[in-house]
Amino acid sequence: MTLLPISINVSGRLVTIVGGGGVARRKCLSLLEAGARVTVVAPRLDERLMKLADEGAICLAQRPYADGDLAGSVLAYAATDDPAVNRAVAEEAHNRGIPVDVTDDPERGSFTSPAVLRRGDLVIAVSTGGGAPGFAARVRDDIAEIIGQEYAETLLILGAIREKLLTASKNAAYNKHILHDLSAAPLPEMVRSRNFEELDRTLARIAGPDFTLENLGFGRKDSP
Template identity: 40%
Template sequence: MAYLPIFVEAQRCPCLVVGGGRVALRKVQALLEAGAAVTVISPEARPEISSLARSGKLRLLAREYLRGDLRGFALVFVATNDPRVQHAVSREAGECGIPVNVVDVPELSSFISPSTLRRGALTVAVSTAGASPAMARRIRERIGRLFGSEYALALEVHRAARRHLRAVEADPGRRALRMARLAASSLPARLRRGDIEGANRLLLRHIGAGLEGLGFAPAALAACEPASEVDR
């Protein structure tokens, strides 16, 4: 199978998870992190899912899936080992034109979920087209060793640098060149080492403003955002 890699805006997107176990919990957590409006259908659910339902963060229907349950949803995940439910949900999703992922059953899915690495605004998704989720995880872990949590802060600095350049540099070509030079610099490594003086020199050279000039208080530079590595 050939897949098109895309990132979907999921804010307030109505999403359904069929299943209530460990894998379903991972899907739920990923969807909530993306801001989706989540419903779970399962006769039994892990305590974490039940707790999220009680706190109003998702809707839990404590029963079996019924035909017609997919009405109104934009995205569906099936996280159950019951082949009958897997086939039934996949069939209804196909009839309704709703994208569906049946976990670990690519032949019943219209999309698959990659193994994902997150560092703040940086997201790296790895897929083997369903051939080997274990290999996808291993590749993600190797990438994670190359891109540490300092990239979360580095990207926030880049975001601020772009805003600054839009205000002071009228030529789009020159703005792009200056940002490209910053991207090729050792800024992430300097942030990782806590070399604020060195980071300031780089920014002044390429952007014309240091960290404080870009709006970063000294306290904000003390720690990089914790890494998040998820296999969803």
């Protein structure tokens, strides 16, 4: 199954998960991390989901799924261990025009959930099109060995540079050239080794003398 990878802003928006087991828990935690308002519909919940409900982090309808439970949702997940229930959730979602992930039958849904690696605002998603989720998780973990927290810190620096460039210059082609060269430079390696002097020299050489960590709002001791 060939899928289109996209990123969806669910912050503050309602997402409904039907199911209360381990799969539902993993979907829920990922959605909460993205800022979604999550409702879980299930007669039984695992311990972590129940704790989230008790803390008020999610809304809970502790009962079997009923038609109409997806009303107002921007996304839906059919994550029960009952194929008939999952089919019913998928049918309601399709009728309402709501994208749905059917965890036990990806072909019946309209999207699948990738294995995700987060490093700050850097998000890396690995998908097998629903064919082998466990392998997607393995690839994600392999990437995690290579892409560390230094990439999140580098992204903060690049974001600050981009904002400063947009404020200081209206030459889009010039800005694009600088950002391209900075992205190609070994900035993450410098951040990882905490070699901030070399990092400053590299930023100044590519972007100009005003683009030092200090001028970008990062002190040496608290550099990102």
